[in-house]
Amino acid sequence: xxxxxxxxxxxxxxxxxxxxxxxxxxxxxxxxxxxxxxxxxxxxxxxxxxxxxxxxxxxxxxxxxxxxxxxxxxxxxxxxxxxxxxxxxxxxxxxxxxxxxxxxxxxxxxxxxxxxxxxxxxxxxxxxxxxxxxxxxxxx
Amino acid sequence: xxxxxxxxxxxxxxxxxxxxxxxxxxxxxxxxxxxxxxxxxxxxxxxxxxxxxxxxxxxxxxxxxxxxxxxxxxxxxxxxxxxxxxxxxxxxxxxxxxxxxxxxxxxxxxxxxxxxxxxxxxxxxxxxxxxxxxx
Numbered sequence: 434x435x436x437x438x439x440x441x442x443x444x445x446x447x448x449x450x451x452x453x454x455x456x457x458x459x460x461x462x463x464x465x466x467x468x469x470x471x472x473x474x475x476x477x478x479x480x481x482x483x484x485x486x487x488x489x490x491x492x493x494x495x496x497x498x499x500x501x502x503x504x505x506x507x508x509x510x511x512x513x514x515x516x517x518x519x520x521x522x523x524x525x526x527x528x529x530x531x532x533x534x535x536x537x538x539x540x541x542x543x544x545x546x547x548x549x550x551x552x553x554x555x556x557x558x559x560x561x562x563x564x565x566x567x568x569x570x571x572x573x
Numbered sequence: 574x575x576x577x578x579x580x581x582x583x584x585x586x587x588x589x590x591x592x593x594x595x596x597x598x599x600x601x602x603x604x605x606x607x608x609x610x611x612x613x614x615x616x617x618x619x620x621x622x623x624x625x626x627x628x629x630x631x632x633x634x635x636x637x638x639x640x641x642x643x644x645x646x647x648x649x650x651x652x653x654x655x656x657x658x659x660x661x662x663x664x665x666x667x668x669x670x671x672x673x674x675x676x677x678x679x680x681x682x683x684x685x686x687x688x689x690x691x692x693x694x695x696x697x698x699x700x701x702x703x704x705x706x707x708x
Contacts, residue, residue, distance in 0.1 A: 458647050460640055462595045462603035470595040470603055472640035474650050507593060507605035511644060520605055544647070570606075 441482040442524070443565045449519045452508050453479045456544045461486065462505040463497035471497055476540040477506070484523060484563040487537045489556050498525055498561060506563070507570075520570040527562035536560045575615060575694040585641065585651060585702050586612035589676055593640040594619065596630035604630060609672040610639065617655060617693040620669045628689065631657045637693055641700075651700035655693040663688040 445453065458474040465471050473494045477486045484506060488495040498504050502525045510517035531537055534549055537558045541549035552558070578586065591607040598604050604626055608619050617639060621628055631637060635657040643649035663669055666685020673681035699705045 458642065460593045460605060460642075462605050462638075464597070464601075464603065468597070468634075469636050469654050470597060470638040472593060472595045472605070472638045472652055474640065474642045474647060503602065505595075505603040505605050507607075509591075509593070509607050518607055522602055 441564045443568055444482060445479070445519075445521075445565060445568060449508070449521075449568060450479065452510060452517075452519060453477075453484075455511070457508060457511055459484070459486070460507040460509075461494055461498075462507070463494050463501060465493065465497060476544050478540060478543060480562075482565070483526070484521065484565065485536065485540075485560060486563065487531060487540055487558055487560045490559055491556070495559060495561070499528060501525075504563060516571060518570045519568055521563075521565045522567040522569075523563035523565050525561060526564045527560075529560040529562070531558040531560045534558055574696070576696060576698060577615075578612070578695065578698065579703055581702050582651060582698060583612075585643075585649070586617075588643065590641070590644050591676075592617075592619070593642070594627060595638045595640070596627040597634050597636065598626070598630060599633070609676050611672060611675060615694075616658065617653065617695065618668070618690055619693065620663060620672055620688060620690050622687055623689055628660070628691070631660075631691070639693070641702075648701055651698060651702040653695045654697040654699075655695050658692045658694050660689045660691045663690045 459477045461473050461475050463471045506521045508519045537549045592610040595603045595605050610619050637655050639653040641651045668690040670681045
C-alpha cells in the first residue's frame with residue numbers, strides 16, 4: 434500500500450495538503466469498546482495521498498483502529514485555531530509492523546528533528562496507513 | 574458521575590486554547606471540531622448555534638470527549654471523556670461574549686442570538702497532564 438500504484442479514495446485539496454505538510458499534530462478519533470469517544474494527539478505524515486501514523490501496540494487508539502478499520506483525523510491550522518481546520522474521515526487499509534523503527538524515526542525527525550527515543554522493554558511499533566474517504570471542515 | 578480534576582488539571586484548563594471535541598454521528602463515525610471552552614463550577618462549558626452538527630449529535634447521544642493540547646508544547650495534553658448534562662439558551666449572547674473575552678480579550682463580534690451553552694460533566698480523565706499515556 435502507498436507504493437504509488439494505488440490511489441486513495443479522495444484526493445486532498447491543495448489547502449489541506451499544505452496544512453498537512455506542516456509539523457502539526459493530528460487528532461485521531463476512534464470509538465472505545467463502550468461506544469465512548471477516544472481522542473489522541475498523534476504524529477502523522479501524508480505519503481502518496483494516504484495518512485501514515487505509527488504507535489505502539491499497547492495503547493488504546495491503535496486497538497480501537499484495528500477493531501473498527503476507520504478513524505477521523507482532525508488537522509487544525511495553528512494560526513487560526515478555531516476557524517480553519519480539516520476533518521478527514523478515513524479507512525484503515527494497511528497495518529505494517531515497524532520492527533526497525535524506520536517509520537517512527539522518520540516521523541520523529543519530522544516533528545522534533547531527532548530520531549525517536551529508545552524503545553521501552555517489550556515495546557513494539559506498528560504503522561497504520563489510512564485512506565481518506567471524505568474531507569470536511571472549514572478550509573477554503 | 575462527575576469526577577474531580579487533579580490540581581494539575583485545574584491549572585491546565587485555565588490556559589487559553591481551543592478544545593477539540595468529538596461527538597458521534599448518526600453513521601457511527603466521529604465528528605471532530607475545535608471549539609472555545611471554559612471550565613467553571615466543576616463542569617466544562619461550550620457554546621454554539623443549535624444548527625451545529627455536534628449539538629444534534631449530543632441530543633441523540635450525550636457522550637462527548639474533549640481533547641486539550643498545549644499548542645506550544647505537544648507533550649502537554651489531556652483527554653476528558655464527558656457527558657452533556659444539559660443545554661440552555663445563551664440569552665443575549667452573554668456566555669459567548671464571556672468566552673470571547675477569555676480567548677480574544679474583546680467583545681464577541683458575531684451574532685449573539687440563536688446560541689446555546691452546553692454543560693458537560695467530566696466522567697473520566699486521562700493523558701499526559703495526569704501522567705497517563707496509554708488509555
